[in-house]
Amino acid sequence: MKRVSIIGQSYDDFLCDQLKRREIFAEYSAVDDMDGFNFDCDLLLLDLRNYHQIDWAQRIISRLHKHTLVLVLIDRKQLKVSSVQQLIGQYAWDYHTAPFEIDRLARLMGHALGVIRIRQQCVTGKHQNGCANSSLAQTTDPVMCSAAMQTLAKNIERAAPTDIPILVRGESGTGKELIARRIHTQSSRANGPFVAVNCGSLISGVVQSELFGHEKGAFTGAVNSHKGKISQADGGTLFLDEIGDLPLEQQVNLLRFLQEGTFDSVGGIRAQTSDVRVVAATHIDLESAIDRGEFRLDLFYRLNGITIELPPLRERKEDIIQLARYFCDKYAQEYRVGKCQLSKDACCAMLKHEWVGNVRELINRIRRAVLLCENGQIRTQDLELEEVIVQPYFAQGLKTIKDEVEKNALVTAIQKHNGKMDIVASDLQISRATLYRLIDKHEICAVE
């Protein structure tokens, strides 16, 4: 996401809103309140309309990064003013005269952003050459706040340095690939490649060639030899996602590779080897697939050195708010919309929601809400979630009701005071020792 700034007389709602609708997210600064202005922006729109003294504009431009593109927005009559002409002639990438047409301005800004993208690609292209594992550079550290995920993190820490095959299980969107990447980065193979294969999206007919490679001339269209994923992962980790979708005939070949360490490329005459650690993942019930004769039992045992079971998001409620905050900050920064906060109602609605699409669903709802919310406050409707209507507790015992109320009070107070335990304890009128005991009892993730 490119950083776009606007400097003008005072916050221009209409301009920012119209640009936002066209997916240009700009940060606005008023000329006489430049504290915190980011001089490192990619594109600066200088709104000079109605200004006669523009010395300040030159002072700002002189502090900008040398790659920042400057667009100037002016009144037509200003074009005749020599200081304005000088400013445009010396520093501006382009200018736009008012009364402005928002579509024309947005097109101009879009064009400028395109130029910036091309420039940046030229620069980063130089650095990326030779980076064997660039996909890992995008890896985020998983949020693992709940007790269940903390235990899981410990298990990963123990298993990662060994070469034992790991089977990661969990519903779709729970973060299986992220966990596989974490296993890789914590292993002794971290400097080797991490190669991910989605077995469900391999086109039938080329599965064998995709996994094991092929030789030149092996079939019509094989004009060059091709290294399969197993060879590409040599010295690193091979992540086999949706392993339950691997066709039966390829399961035999994979099993042979796992047992004997050798495989044949399509059209190859000599068995090949590759030093890989295999991490597989599935969201289906492999045991039922075995019963139906769709998955080989012997392959299941080979892949399942250790099982890591990722709980669905609805079963680790402590992670929900942490994840939501994490993605709120991430997208607010990426879209340059200023700070975004979750309202209490939104938090309650998130804690009640089922999250059938797990973290992936949460990301989608938060990303949309960050863009659509007003005044940086995300409400339940921005997340398109159901308002929580307090249900009568008819069917519950008194102990359950007490526990639930106690836990909610703790979570709310901890959130309200940003985890400052002395204030939380005093707000709830309990000692710190009692507070910590209750935090443990309810398995609340609270970082001071």
Ligand SMILES: Nc1ncnc2c1ncn2[C@@H]1O[C@H](COP(=O)(O)OP(=O)(O)OP(=O)(O)O)[C@@H](O)[C@H]1O
């Ligand atoms: N604990 C987490 N912390 C931060 N991001 C997460 C976490 N878990 C998942 N994500 C993010 O959620 C998205 C979905 O995760 P991922 O692709 O790893 O899920 P998956 O279980 O492999 O899904 P599928 O079964 O559909 O392939 C990704 O963008 C991932 O980065």
